[in-house]
Each structure stands twice: as C-alpha cells, then as structure tokens.
Amino acid sequence: MAYDKTKYKIWNWKHPVMLHWMINPGLAINELILGQRVPKTMLIERVAGKSLEERTKIPCPHCGTLHGGHKWSIRNNAFRNWFGLYCDHCGNTIPCLTNLTSYLILLLTFPIWFWFKDSWKRKWIERQPERYKDIDSTHFSGPYDGYGWIRQGLYWGFFMYILATFLFPLIDGEAITLSKALYGILIWTIGGLCFGYTMKLIIRRRSDKKRTM
Numbered sequence: 001m002a003y004d005k006t007k008y009k010i011w012n013w014k015h016p017v018m019l020h021w022m023i024n025p026g027l028a029i030n031e032l033i034l035g036q037r038v039p040k041t042m043l044i045e046r047v048a049g050k051s052l053e054e055r056t057k058i059p060c061p062h063c064g065t066l067h068g069g070h071k072w073s074i075r076n077n078a079f080r081n082w083f084g085l086y087c088d089h090c091g092n093t094i095p096c097l098t099n100l101t102s103y104l105i106l107l108l109t110f111p112i113w114f115w116f117k118d119s120w121k122r123k124w125i126e127r128q129p130e131r132y133k134d135i136d137s138t139h140f141s142g143p144y145d146g147y148g149w150i151r152q153g154l155y156w157g158f159f160m161y162i163l164a165t166f167l168f169p170l171i172d173g174e175a176i177t178l179s180k181a182l183y184g185i186l187i188w189t190i191g192g193l194c195f196g197y198t199m200k201l202i203i204r205r206r207s208d209k210k211r212t213m
C-alpha cells in the first residue's frame with residue numbers, strides 16, 4: 001500500500017527500532033508470553049509538538065483504516081495480541097513482525113502447537129471486539145516515559161535472568177550453581193536497567209528529532 005510520505009514517516013523492518021525488535025532475543029518473551037506485537041508498518045505523522053505515541057498511526061492493510069497507536073498502548077491493548085493486532089474496523093488482523101528468537105522457538109515447537117493453532121486463533125478472534133469497546137484515548141504516555149524505563153528494564157532483566165540462569169542450562173544439561181544464580185541477579189539487574197534506559201533514549205531521540213523538523 002502507498003502512503004503519503006510528505007505527511008508520514010514510514011517505519012518498516014529497516015528502521016532501527018523495528019530491527020531491534022526482531023534481533024533482541026529477550027523480546028521473544030514479550031512476543032510469545034505477553035503477546036506484545038509490532039506491526040510490519042507504522043506511520044509517524046510529521047507534525048511538531050506531539051508525542052511519538054500521538055503521532056503513531058497503524059494502517060490496516062485489509063480495510064485501509066489508520067488506527068491511532070494508542071489502541072495498543074500499555075493502558076489499552078498492548079498485550080495478548082498473539083495472532084497480530086486486531087482491526088476493530090474490519091475484524092481482520094494487522095500483520096506483525098516476528099522476533100528471530102520467537103521464530104526459532106515456534107519452528108522448534110511446531111509439532112506441539114500446529115494442531116491447536118486454528119482453534120486458538122478462532123477463540124482469540126472471538127474475544128477481540130470486547131477489548132476494543134472502551135479504548136482510553138486521553139492518556140498518551142509510553143511505557144518508558146518518566147521512570148517507566150526502570151520498571152520495563154527490570155521486567156526484561158527478570159525474564160532474561162530466568163531464561164539465562166535456569167532455562168538455558170536446563171536445556172544444555174549444565175549444572176545450576178548458587179554462585180551462578182547470584183551473579184545472574186546482579187548481571188541481569190544491571191543489564192535490565194541498561195536495556196530500559198536504551199529503549200527510553202531510542203524512543204525519545206526519535207520523537208525529539210521529529211519535533212524539531
């Protein structure tokens with residue numbers, strides 16, 4: 001679909017934020033467990049004085065509706081979007097990017113979920129209209145705004161800690177020692193905070209740059 005490039009900046013997989021979404025292995029947790037998804041195409045309005053979230057539009061390729069990005073903010077439907085972002089205009093799903101680690105996990109576990117995916121998707125679709133009835137469009141704040149990055153970073157660090165300290169050694173048949181478990185807490189707390197702060201900087205730099213344009 002062609003979009004007005006004078007009005008919108010188009011973000012697709014080539015954009016750094018989107019590439020990061022696909023490459024960072026920790027984000028597989030956001031995708032597979034939390035059901036947080038990033039659409040394949042996002043349009044960022046070229047206007048000054050608005051936050052990035054306010055300027056983000058998500059187009060539905062099926063009906064052409066431009067959805068406000070706030071529909072999938074933390075206050076609204078940021079999570080449980082395992083099958084894509086639901087278009088409450090036409091009832092289809094907006095295609096999303098897939099994180100490479102998620103992709104690998106899905107590929108390896110294919111024989112387990114393959115038989116259930118159709119019925120899961122049907123049930124998921126049935127539940128969607130209800131979730132879009134009371135969308136809060138008055139609050140525009142991202143999950144990394146203010147001190148939100150600390151919480152987001154620690155969540156991420158916690159999941160990575162579980163994954164790296166317990167799950168991966170379990171798969172590899174390595175011993176889980178107390179010292180490794182304790183070191184892990186330190187490493188992933190720092191790692192998580194760095195992750196949260198980097199995300200905040202990436203998002204803020206993008207929105208500041210647009211504001212001065």
Ligand SMILES: [Zn+2]
Pocket residue numbers: 060061062063064065087088089090091092
């Ligand atoms: Zn649609």
